Amino acid sequence: MNVNWNEITHVTKVDPAEPLPSDLEVLSGTDLVIVGGSDGVTEANTLETIRTVDAAIPETPIFQEPYRSSHVSKATVEAADRLSIAAVYNGDRSHFVGKHVDLFTEVGRKPDELLGSGLPVVGDLIASKGVDAVAELADSLLGEGYVVQHLDSAAAARAGVESTYTPEEVAGAALATEAFYGFPVFYIEYSGTYGGPTDVEAAARYLEETTLFYGGGIDSREKATEILEAGADAIVVGDCFHDDPETFRETIPDP
């Protein structure tokens, strides 16, 4: 499925380890679903979540955002529209570059295994098949440049974030994304708390080709509007999707 970034204003983050709401009709106004999490997440519950959501809203793109490569399989890659991978600017070396090179080294080393092709091929055929499989995977990959701005969050702990960025540094990371790393998404993550419009305003100034996501603590129409008016292309709503469908519905802008 083609992803039309210009049409994405509301994103729902779905944690495969959490129960889905009984009525998925609530998703009908969202523009993109991102499936991912860490504690309790497996390849199996990821795949089941992607398939259930896809059955409910088949026209809406779904990304898998894996935290471990063990959450990814040929089945999840085929079920999701993209494999989105976070690179955390203010995290440790591993979470910006180290684990990505490890992942790609692993992909390059055993592309057939990773993509589930068990054909008994040898020599040049393995080589060409392998490269094709890798190219297929590469096409579905999408990088997200993250800034994690809530120190007391699981996301910060996981990515080795020891300090948050000032608004000027957020702007610098946004500019680095736009002009240097070229990730299609720049993501300001306040994970569980509401960060307000300041960082969004700082980043939005420098983003033209890059899509700006803001996530964290959005639990009302007012907050959703404030962040979008500050220049975010889309708000990402997670917690209340699982907990409180009525509040979730309020965060979806009118069409």
Add this chain to the structure above:
Amino acid sequence: MNVNWNEITHVTKVDPAEPLPSDLEVLSGTDLVIVGGSDGVTEANTLETIRTVDAAIPETPIFQEPYRSSHVSKATVEAADRLSIAAVYNGDRSHFVGKHVDLFTEVGRKPDELLGSGLPVVGDLIASKGVDAVAELADSLLGEGYVVQHLDSAAAARAGVESTYTPEEVAGAALATEAFYGFPVFYIEYSGTYGGPTDVEAAARYLEETTLFYGGGIDSREKATEILEAGADAIVVGDCFHDDPETFRETIPDP
């Protein structure tokens, strides 16, 4: 100047702190000149080198590859065709992401100063002028994903490289460049010693859109040919350009 990557097979790395050969005619077969270095390099000798080389071979693109932001000015940005910035995969955090975010933070904070526009403008005008100046700089920027494979080199010491990559890791970094970070250049740097074709073969397998540079110890036609046949798009020749024009000439492939 547009850079036609398909026409670049031979690259000359020129150190502004080293004397230029008396006859720059020797550069006539090279396809790209990269001006940069660390010890003894200043903005002034960088600018002078770019201008001297440009006068000798006006049709050939010239990149400035700065090690410090103090080597960059509005004048060097205008004199060179691109500002190429290395991100070192196997270096420390700073040399892959930290110093780049710092640089872009600085650019975002005082774009006018960096680009030399001293007009007394205020309010929204500063804002819009600033953003335009930043956009202009961003257009000239070019990222290079580096792997530094010679531990006993100044390049390794500078970038905090503590171990070299195996050929499989070189392939992983190449794939990460192609599929994730999207730098236009992947650069295998053996800095001062000849690394042979193994890493080049490993990386070339996964690079389609990315241009593959190899640099280090190329001082003969045989070595140049070996690296190009292993799959490098271009060889980078530095030391012998300054020291030994006859040897340098030998490294330039026949047209």
